Amino acid sequence: MxxxxxxxxxxxxxxxxxxxxxxxxxxxxxxLARTGLLxxxxxxxxxxxxxxxxxxxxxxxxxxxQGAAYDDTVSIETSVRELRSRVVSFGYRAFRGTxxxxxxxxxxxxxxxxxxxxxxxxDVAEALRPYRIDVLT
Amino acid sequence: MxxxxxxxxxxxxxxxxxxxxxxxxxxxxxxLARTGLLxxxxxxxxxxxxxxxxxxxxxxxxxxxQGAAYDDTVSIETSVRELRSRVVSFGYRAFRGTxxxxxxxxxxxxxxxxxxxxxxxxDVAEALRPYRIDVLT
Amino acid sequence: MxxxxxxxxxxxxxxxxxxxxxxxxxxxxxxLARTGLLxxxxxxxxxxxxxxxxxxxxxxxxxxxQGAAYDDTVSIETSVRELRSRVVSFGYRAFRGTxxxxxxxxxxxxxxxxxxxxxxxxDVAEALRPYRIDVLT
Amino acid sequence: MxxxxxxxxxxxxxxxxxxxxxxxxxxxxxxLARTGLLxxxxxxxxxxxxxxxxxxxxxxxxxxxQGAAYDDTVSIETSVRELRSRVVSFGYRAFRGTxxxxxxxxxxxxxxxxxxxxxxxxDVAEALRPYRIDVLT
Numbered sequence: 001m002x003x004x005x006x007x008x009x010x011x012x013x014x015x016x017x018x019x020x021x022x023x024x025x026x027x028x029x030x031x032l033a034r035t036g037l038l039x040x041x042x043x044x045x046x047x048x049x050x051x052x053x054x055x056x057x058x059x060x061x062x063x064x065x066q067g068a069a070y071d072d073t074v075s076i077e078t079s080v081r082e083l084r085s086r087v088v089s090f091g092y093r094a095f096r097g098t099x100x101x102x103x104x105x106x107x108x109x110x111x112x113x114x115x116x117x118x119x120x121x122x123d124v125a126e127a128l129r130p131y132r133i134d135v136l137t
Numbered sequence: 138m139x140x141x142x143x144x145x146x147x148x149x150x151x152x153x154x155x156x157x158x159x160x161x162x163x164x165x166x167x168x169l170a171r172t173g174l175l176x177x178x179x180x181x182x183x184x185x186x187x188x189x190x191x192x193x194x195x196x197x198x199x200x201x202x203q204g205a206a207y208d209d210t211v212s213i214e215t216s217v218r219e220l221r222s223r224v225v226s227f228g229y230r231a232f233r234g235t236x237x238x239x240x241x242x243x244x245x246x247x248x249x250x251x252x253x254x255x256x257x258x259x260d261v262a263e264a265l266r267p268y269r270i271d272v273l274t
Numbered sequence: 275m276x277x278x279x280x281x282x283x284x285x286x287x288x289x290x291x292x293x294x295x296x297x298x299x300x301x302x303x304x305x306l307a308r309t310g311l312l313x314x315x316x317x318x319x320x321x322x323x324x325x326x327x328x329x330x331x332x333x334x335x336x337x338x339x340q341g342a343a344y345d346d347t348v349s350i351e352t353s354v355r356e357l358r359s360r361v362v363s364f365g366y367r368a369f370r371g372t373x374x375x376x377x378x379x380x381x382x383x384x385x386x387x388x389x390x391x392x393x394x395x396x397d398v399a400e401a402l403r404p405y406r407i408d409v410l411t
Numbered sequence: 412m413x414x415x416x417x418x419x420x421x422x423x424x425x426x427x428x429x430x431x432x433x434x435x436x437x438x439x440x441x442x443l444a445r446t447g448l449l450x451x452x453x454x455x456x457x458x459x460x461x462x463x464x465x466x467x468x469x470x471x472x473x474x475x476x477q478g479a480a481y482d483d484t485v486s487i488e489t490s491v492r493e494l495r496s497r498v499v500s501f502g503y504r505a506f507r508g509t510x511x512x513x514x515x516x517x518x519x520x521x522x523x524x525x526x527x528x529x530x531x532x533x534d535v536a537e538a539l540r541p542y543r544i545d546v547l548t
Contacts, residue, residue: 012154013301016150017149018154023467027287031287045286046343054429056434059472060434070154148442148443161302165424169420182481193292196337196338197335208446208450286428291430292428296424298424
């Protein structure tokens with residue numbers, strides 16, 4: 001296992017006057033992929049939110065390698081990079097076919113409905129473990 | 138009086154590969170202008186929301202005349218087109234200098250915190266009246 | 275035939291503080307659906323653009339009926355409402371299951387690479403005809 | 412001197428269902444601030460683009476500290492962090508009043524109209540030097 005793969009088509013609105021997807025678009029695709037990974041793990045984020053387990057982003061990073069054109073099919077390979085009691089990071093690699101377009105990560109803190117830090121529930125941590133990939137930074 | 142004028146600079150991210158602002162950008166500028174008009178009227182929308190007076194959009198329309206380029210300064214003239222007990226419409230005209238770029242309108246229903254229709258509070262209606270412009274459609 | 279159906283998942287970024295998809299999101303979904311319809315018709319828009327046949331939006335309209343929540347699956351039924359020598363309109367209805375969320379239309383003028391009006395190529399018009407639905411406005 | 416300061420109002424559309432600005436919004440504000448810094452430096456980016464001096468983003472990073480609410484006034488302090496022959500980085504700090512909301516950076520490569528790396532023109536480098544701030548990472 002290790003990774004979850006989401007696939008998107010680049011929207012016209014996501015391009016900018018340079019003719020390729022704006023660099024911020026990757027964050028939205030990463031988020032879509034993260035949503036898919038959590039759903040596949042058995043813990044859809046909308047259910048986590050209802051249970052007051054929120055994962056707001058506290059840091060993100062993205063390195064852009066190649067542009068993505070309008071209507072390109074882009075796949076986002078997503079994995080878990082860091083899994084601590086209160087902090088989770090996801091890693092992403094965006095491909096068009098076998099061409100790497102971008103790679104990045106997002107780091108999240110686990111908070112409750114009042115925005116106070118809380119532990120990631122044990123069952124969520126357990127369900128995320130199979131997506132864990134060790135990364136040397 | 139009659140109109141409120143907001144001014145924005147076209148963001149790079151708002152352009153698309155056609156080289157001008159994407160057509161959906163106007164809705165975001167209209168929203169910014171509406172926010173400004175409500176603030177000027179003495180009823181900032183964030184305060185209205187805290188008081189459970191919400192104005193979700195139920196319909197919108199926009200006609201595009203000329204493209205807006207990156208870094209163009211665009212002014213949005215905003216007025217009230219319709220002012221009924223539960224429904225309000227705002228009208229917008231976007232200009233670069235004296236060149237009309239687009240015109241549109243948004244129609245809103247007044248609801249409470251549970252999303253049930255409610256009357257627009259009398260003081261809000263009163264404050265919006267000076268922005269009213271009669272429009273023949 | 276008559277309609278083309280696109281399906282999207284509501285992105286977290288597309289929601290706003292009201293908790294449902296921002297009203298401008300529908301325009302982006304309509305665009306995605308239009309892209310799909312054109313591709314299915316045998317005339318992908320990216321190929322049309324390469325052949326200097328552009329269809330910029332000159333007017334749009336959207337009526338919102340029900341909110342779309344984060345991670346909702348929304349289908350967009352798309353058809354051709356107007357098919358003239360230089361102007362094309364598409365109509366859209368967004369559903370969650372059988373619940374109508376919104377309906378709208380976009381009107382486009384056909385231009386060449388220099389932004390001058392031109393006739394819609396005969397083969398494109400022919401390919402769009404099966405998606406035509408007569409609408410009484 | 413050292414920094415350029417841009418000011419924005421948080422748009423309703425920029426919030427998400429968590430009630431604060433979506434984390435990707437900061438990238439758009441950073442871009443707006445970068446546009447302002449370049450204009451102030453005497454080299455508006457739209458002119459640079461016309462002269463085939465482009466600065467596409469090759470990497471970005473953002474650390475989020477506090478949420479920004481709808482209609483908050485946010486100021487973005489922008490400086491130059493790295494100024495090499497072909498690579499420039501900008502640093503950003505977003506504040507509401509004196510409260511730090513986020514900080515980040517974007518790294519750009521200088522390319523010509525065919526997307527080939529080129530040297531940053533000497534007059535642009537010269538104009539950016541006063542915005543340079545040494546950063547220990």
